[in-house]
Amino acid sequence: MSHDHRAIRAEALESLLIERGWLTADAVDEVIATYNERVGPMNGARVVARAWVDADFKQRLLADGTAAIAELGFGGEQTEKLVVVENTEQIHNVVVCTLCSCYPWAVLGLPPRWYKDPAYRSRVVREPRRVLTEMGVKLPPATRIRVWDSSAEVRYMVLPRRPAGTDGLGEAELAARVTRDSMIGVEVL
């Protein structure tokens, strides 16, 4: 079915819901504006940068992600638990939702298209090293790969390793180095 057909279907549905008083166009606009403008990977980047410069924060983040990101004003209305998993020399973490598209919205916004595609959802569990190689991640053979399957209750975010040569950088400059893909685990910084 074409975009036009979908657009008419969505418009018809919205008009019925508004007529019945269950929805306002403003409420829909508000959700769209939130994810277009206010919630996105820039939030996660700030969390990562803080963890890189503040060892106590990092400890709290790994112990209870939901509570730690609330310190920076993120999360709130979402009830899902956020678990942050740390990349080390020995372990590389990668996140997927095999069933649908669960994703840590509060810190990363909405997932990219490939995250929702059947190929990524099924293959990254079966052959993570190969998928990561295809996505440009080269890991030493000794590094173990751990795949985390998101669910309705638990959302995962990767804490990437701090790149070498960034010792002199401030928190904001560090945040600018953090990419969305590194927080999903399909990029190494």
Added chain:
Amino acid sequence: MELSGVLAPPMANGEAVFEAPWQGRVFGMARALAEAGLYSWDDFRRCLIDEIARWDREPEGTYAYYDHFLRALERVLAEQGLVAPAELGARVEAFAARPHGHDHPAA
């Protein structure tokens, strides 16, 4: 703070959150209705998983995530007795029959 690169809002860093406006409307409706308590997000998610699983079992055509998302929304609304499929079908037909250049009903 200067917002550029990955720190910029999603729309400004070169990657659109939604590929077409209707996808944003559908996502916005699904979230707003859950926030208003008309169903729980878990109810919606169950329908979404089911719609996606159906495609995974028997892939047909190109995978289009928001097609599944829209069908899941229709299903949860039907299950909760909020919008019957026949009502939606009638409204879709009425909208589709509008003459060109009259995309929106007169106020």
